[in-house]
Amino acid sequence: MNSHDSQSNVTLKDVAAAAGVSLATVDRVINGRPGVSDKTARKVNSAIERLNFQPLAAAAELARSRPSRFAVLLPGGDNRFMKDIADHIRAQAPWFRARRITADILETNVFDADTLATELAALAGRYEGVAVVALDHPRVRAAIDDLVDAGTAVVTLVSDVPSSRRAHYVGIDNIAAGRTAGSLIGRFLGGRAGRVGIVTGSAALRDHAERLFGFGQVMAEEYPAVTLLPPVEGRDDPQQNRALVTRLLTDTPDLVALYNTGEGAAGIGAALADAGAARRILCVGHELTPDSRRLLLDGTFAALVAQDPGHEARSMARVLRALVSGRPIVPGQENIRVEVILRDNLP
Amino acid sequence: MNSHDSQSNVTLKDVAAAAGVSLATVDRVINGRPGVSDKTARKVNSAIERLNFQPLAAAAELARSRPSRFAVLLPGGDNRFMKDIADHIRAQAPWFRARRITADILETNVFDADTLATELAALAGRYEGVAVVALDHPRVRAAIDDLVDAGTAVVTLVSDVPSSRRAHYVGIDNIAAGRTAGSLIGRFLGGRAGRVGIVTGSAALRDHAERLFGFGQVMAEEYPAVTLLPPVEGRDDPQQNRALVTRLLTDTPDLVALYNTGEGAAGIGAALADAGAARRILCVGHELTPDSRRLLLDGTFAALVAQDPGHEARSMARVLRALVSGRPIVPGQENIRVEVILRDNLP
């Protein structure tokens, strides 16, 4: 059984012959160059479909000698997950090279809307494709739309701006991620009642807010026996998280679980260790980092809800390339999974 | 910050100039053609490294006009997961086409060692790359090694034959998968004592056996309060599974959980529904299929441990291509994850 009947090697020449036109005309149709009548364009397109013509990617890349330029706008600072993404993007250098793509990684303060919007505006005309970890703010949305209007392919990364006209979002469904964390905590508690503490980075970040929303949803629906404490904001900083969790532990005698929507797991681990409560309090957090891996292995964290930064880096590259060079996006390959990581399936 | 300093467009010509030899000699070294002295080869290789030369994939593919032929040997029958893999491979047709690769999907009875070994032997010389869902049996191992000796790149798919000389294994760590299922059941039980029933496809299959091993390991180490019943074999058949689970339910009053190492989830769901025990017995199974998805959504199954057939199909293709054309394998991209799927993070 052959998986595809016509391994046909259909070339542009064949299309031209089948359509009864010249190579130049086929080229004009395919590459959207001006000066082709509708009738002829239809003839060509029908021939393309009839012959199932698919351009040989290698030849197209080779011929298109002008490289594509991509920019990736990431948050500065010491966020480990973002550093992982940056590393994975850099690790793709050979992939980019082979496809004649240059990728610049730019760091900025994505938490300030004005700064981010200004940075985005500065990219217009200098890049064919832009990926950005975006703050969901009207000014940022406007900057994204301006870029799109200028003909730049824009994708959001990790944190989305759904109301903008970005072509694609590369990242997980954070509501589903929050729900997943909720289900894990609910089931792991096995019917025990008590209070659950929530440590978040900042409620102003869309991804964190969505996780909180999904988490609260599940807990209210499915586990009414547990009470959620109001979220405390630690800005993903281990020091702050440590102080916050220490306070939670002393103030809440019936604390049974902790949910951390962001980073800074080390601070939570430290606070729990200080209080000698490390394996008594059920902890679930997000993202796999050296810290969270350690805490998962020693039993402090029961589970992590994670997204694969390598997958996201590669997906971003593929999607941008597809958008810029007008080729199809393989559906399914670009869906980033909400992963559940236990000690036993640690990658 | 540019992610790679030398977007250098180093070509073969540059390498030749730097090494002080001709293009033909560089070509001989790179493509392993005979007639080059060691000294010259060293000069060329050092120039390649010094300039960080990386061949432009597009040009290489374009020039190598002879297509590569791959074969994928899958089990026949009505295994849903295998059908999914086959579908995902077929869905890659454009990817193959663009890279001048033909991929034949062959079905066979992989459960019979002689049949499988004969099939494998028949592929020698006809394909550059072979992927096979392999039974771990001495005759199969010998057949794989013969293929490798004949110069064919061989990868195992889903189920490995570690003792063979296959170049790569595309699939999950099934011991880790079994451990993950064990941890999920253990934690979800939340300290409750009782008996756990195990339904397996066949203990003769390496992947199922490894899952059982990992599962038993975790349960013995971490959850001594629960007792494992001896595994019953249903051959992944819903009808058999239904009968087996019905018997388990009547024979075991203190049954608290069920672990299904393979397919046929529908049979388990039916038996539980018959007995009105659907949400009382904790169920964990493997692989995401329409049946298991439904049972996860209606709460019969608490979680699934899964592998992504799309990822495996794509990984297989990339690995085979890398092996056949001597290009590097991106580490990390080819590690298939052991996924945990709850109702909330269902893709």
Added chain:
DNA sequence: AGAAATTTGATGTGCGCAACTCAAAAAATG
């Protein structure tokens, strides 16, 4: 009708490499 604008054809060049041939140079051999 003629002039202008639009549409199409014909043809060429080059992308970087693989694969090949043939001859020249260098090294090893008798």
Added chain:
DNA sequence: CATTTTTTGAGTTGCGCACATCAAATTTCT
């Protein structure tokens, strides 16, 4: 030394496409 063998150089060709250019044919406008 001459002769064989090995090694190297210098080319050519073609892969399929993108991107030009210029001329010819056709349509549209005045």
